[in-house]
Amino acid sequence: MEKKSLKGWLYLLPAILFLGFFMVYPLIDVFVYSFEENYNFASQTYSGMGSYNYSYVLRDPYFLQAVRNTFLLVVITVPLSTGLALLISVALSSIRPLKQLFQTVFFLPYVTNTLAVGLVFMILFKRTAYTDGFVNLLLSWFGAGPVDFIDGPYAAKLFVLCLYTIWVVMPFKILILTSALASVNQTYYNAARIDGTSRTRIFFRITLPMISPTLVYLIITGFIGAFKAYSDAVALFGTNLNAAGMNTIVGYVYDMLYGSSGGYPSYASAAAILLFAIVLTITCINLLVSRKHVHYFS
Amino acid sequence: MKVTLQNLTKKFPGRGRKSREEVIAVNDFNLEIPDGKLIGLLGPSGCGKSTALNLLCGLLKPTNGRIFFGDDDVTDLEPEKREVGMVFQNYALYPHLTVMQNILFPLQNLKGADRLSKEEMQKRAFDVARLVQIDGLMDRRPGELSGGQQQRVAIARALVKMPRILLMDEPLSNLDARLRLQTREEIRRIQKETKITTVFVTHDQEEAMSISDEIVVMKDGVIQQAGKPQEVYDDPKNLFVARFLGNPPINLFQGTVKSGRLYLADAPVLDTSGIPDQEVTVGIRPEGFSLSKDGHFVCGLDRVEVMGRDVSVIFRHSASREPAARAIISAESQTDLTSSEVRFDLKPGKVFLFHNETEERIG
Numbered sequence: 001m002e003k004k005s006l007k008g009w010l011y012l013l014p015a016i017l018f019l020g021f022f023m024v025y026p027l028i029d030v031f032v033y034s035f036e037e038n039y040n041f042a043s044q045t046y047s048g049m050g051s052y053n054y055s056y057v058l059r060d061p062y063f064l065q066a067v068r069n070t071f072l073l074v075v076i077t078v079p080l081s082t083g084l085a086l087l088i089s090v091a092l093s094s095i096r097p098l099k100q101l102f103q104t105v106f107f108l109p110y111v112t113n114t115l116a117v118g119l120v121f122m123i124l125f126k127r128t129a130y131t132d133g134f135v136n137l138l139l140s141w142f143g144a145g146p147v148d149f150i151d152g153p154y155a156a157k158l159f160v161l162c163l164y165t166i167w168v169v170m171p172f173k174i175l176i177l178t179s180a181l182a183s184v185n186q187t188y189y190n191a192a193r194i195d196g197t198s199r200t201r202i203f204f205r206i207t208l209p210m211i212s213p214t215l216v217y218l219i220i221t222g223f224i225g226a227f228k229a230y231s232d233a234v235a236l237f238g239t240n241l242n243a244a245g246m247n248t249i250v251g252y253v254y255d256m257l258y259g260s261s262g263g264y265p266s267y268a269s270a271a272a273i274l275l276f277a278i279v280l281t282i283t284c285i286n287l288l289v290s291r292k293h294v295h296y297f298s
Numbered sequence: 299m300k301v302t303l304q305n306l307t308k309k310f311p312g313r314g315r316k317s318r319e320e321v322i323a324v325n326d327f328n329l330e331i332p333d334g335k336l337i338g339l340l341g342p343s344g345c346g347k348s349t350a351l352n353l354l355c356g357l358l359k360p361t362n363g364r365i366f367f368g369d370d371d372v373t374d375l376e377p378e379k380r381e382v383g384m385v386f387q388n389y390a391l392y393p394h395l396t397v398m399q400n401i402l403f404p405l406q407n408l409k410g411a412d413r414l415s416k417e418e419m420q421k422r423a424f425d426v427a428r429l430v431q432i433d434g435l436m437d438r439r440p441g442e443l444s445g446g447q448q449q450r451v452a453i454a455r456a457l458v459k460m461p462r463i464l465l466m467d468e469p470l471s472n473l474d475a476r477l478r479l480q481t482r483e484e485i486r487r488i489q490k491e492t493k494i495t496t497v498f499v500t501h502d503q504e505e506a507m508s509i510s511d512e513i514v515v516m517k518d519g520v521i522q523q524a525g526k527p528q529e530v531y532d533d534p535k536n537l538f539v540a541r542f543l544g545n546p547p548i549n550l551f552q553g554t555v556k557s558g559r560l561y562l563a564d565a566p567v568l569d570t571s572g573i574p575d576q577e578v579t580v581g582i583r584p585e586g587f588s589l590s591k592d593g594h595f596v597c598g599l600d601r602v603e604v605m606g607r608d609v610s611v612i613f614r615h616s617a618s619r620e621p622a623a624r625a626i627i628s629a630e631s632q633t634d635l636t637s638s639e640v641r642f643d644l645k646p647g648k649v650f651l652f653h654n655e656t657e658e659r660i661g
Contacts, residue, residue: 185388185390187386187388187390188390188392190357190384190386190390191384191386191390192403193357193376193377193378194355194356194357194377194378194380194382194383194384195378195403195404195407195455195459196378196379196404196407196408197378197403197407198407201406201407205392205395205403206392209392209394210394295393295394
């Protein structure tokens with residue numbers, strides 16, 4: 001018995017070492033950093049422990065802007081992308097001809113290079129010396145004036161960011177939801193049909209409860225993923241997100257470490273811990289709410 | 299509600315890699331199901347009995363033929379308009395709803411003039427729950443019920459909207475042996491009380507024989523024989539029906555009819571007047587043997603199995619199709635079974651002759 005468990009630990013050792021060095025230790029370190037005041041990166045010294053880093057970050061207008069952007073992004077994209085994905089999945093599972101083709105089409109964004117996607121969005125929205133962008137071209141046909149989506153008003157920029165995010169996260173959700181829909185036992189639908197159940201009632205009383213665990217999984221991971229948004233904003237607005245007013249919390253952390261205002265690991269740590277606290281709270285709320293509405297079946 | 303099937307045929311397109319030949323699951327069914335009876339559709343798996351059931355409830359549309367409920371032609375009617383109740387093999391109870399909600403589900407679908415008030419719905423649900431004796435479990439979820447209880451809930455859900463006919467797909471196959479006996483009596487009782495025309499599908503001949511008013515024996519999509527269980531058992535139309543019904547199964551021998559007598563391995567065993575001389579397949583029910591000191595049917599004794607009420611005599615006979623055959627005799631006659639040779643008289647009503655090629659019954 002003793003020998004066996006020793007062997008087990010031995011097998012686990014590489015993973016434990018790796019995770020310990022690169023995940024657990026940094027996590028603890030971030031927590032410690034966030035309380036070390038006046039930490040100097042070069043001399044590795046600090047003046048004392050306290051909550052000054054937090055109060056600085058919480059008063060930094062760039063951080064508040066980033067929090068606002070992130071929250072708006074989360075609140076807009078998570079429900080929209082999940083809802084749209086559900087709609088598309090239901091449509092996909094109720095058609096027969098060309099189903100495979102459509103499934104492939106909807107999944108393509110998932111396997112497409114981010115840079116290529118960014119480029120496409122650039123063509124759609126970016127104003128250059130030669131063109132106002134494809135979307136503006138469309139708008140002009142309807143008599144609407146050109147809008148600068150990349151460097152223009154806040155609402156326009158937020159719109160593009162949300163659209164981009166939704167477009168990027170939907171394929172995965174569609175994939176998961178179509179397989180969840182396919183795994184619902186067909187006899188439930190047969191039974192419902194024989195009992196004369198309307199399509200809406202079938203959807204809300206049978207389909208939705210049956211796939212509710214998958215939906216909750218998608219919503220929770222969707223929230224977490226949206227709170228961690230950063231690369232999408234960079235792809236659209238470039239690296240100087242503070243100047244564009246489109247920074248996210250993760251972007252703020254990154255800027256505090258390496259950006260033009262960089263070199264402040266303590267502030268970055270404090271911001272990261274704050275993000276962690278936010279995500280943890282939201283996830284707990286999600287789980288509490290879902291407990292009432294989700295049905296798990298053996 | 300009387301149900302009539304006319305030339306009912308269902309073909310499926312072939313999906314095989316080698317042959318694209320279409321599969322005929324139900325082939326030219328003609329059947330009349332009398333009102334208020336319990337009918338067992340019986341056959342080996344793949345014989346098309348579930349397809350027949352799905353045609354009845356409307357989940358499948360027939361390739362040919364018509365279905366009548368009473369005088370109504372329901373062939374082109376969608377399942378929801380046919381007013382049938384269906385109990386699925388896996389019960390198909392909605393796992394996230396309570397027993398009560400499951401039973402109410404079909405009622406809540408009703409619209410317009412058929413819509414009941416909340417109180418009426420509750421009353422109907424409780425009435426039917428009481429009928430199947432699950433009224434104490436109304437707040438449970440299906441996952442918290444035993445297989446037998448789930449079965450009852452499924453029956454209650456099928457009955458609550460007072461369907462014109464009740465259909466059951468392998469209603470007992472998911473239950474253990476003891477529960478199966480109990481539940482089949484229960485199905486019989488519920489059917490008797492509601493007097494609703496009921497069709498159920500099974501591959502278990504004992505199950506079908508024991509509770510059905512009529513059985514319909516199927517093979518490869520074709521009705522082999524329909525009738526009262528005892529009549530079909532006593533008077534099988536062909537070899538398939540004779541072999542499919544009866545447990546222990548019928549014993550088969552190779553025999554010859556020569557000038558009005560049946561010979562098994564050159565020994566005359568039975569008078570068979572009126573049958574032309576030919577080689578025949580002989581089926582003898584296990585209960586068709588009676589011990590007799592000067593019987594014509596002579597065989598080698600293999601072993602004796604004492605069952606209490608009666609005795610199984612396992613014997614060898616050179617004309618037998620199987621290595622050993624089985625006779626069931628009453629326990630009192632056991633004393634004679636000491637020698638290695640046994641002699642039987644055959645009961646004429648338990649001996650069936652079948653044509654060697656067509657396997658049709660000839661005597």
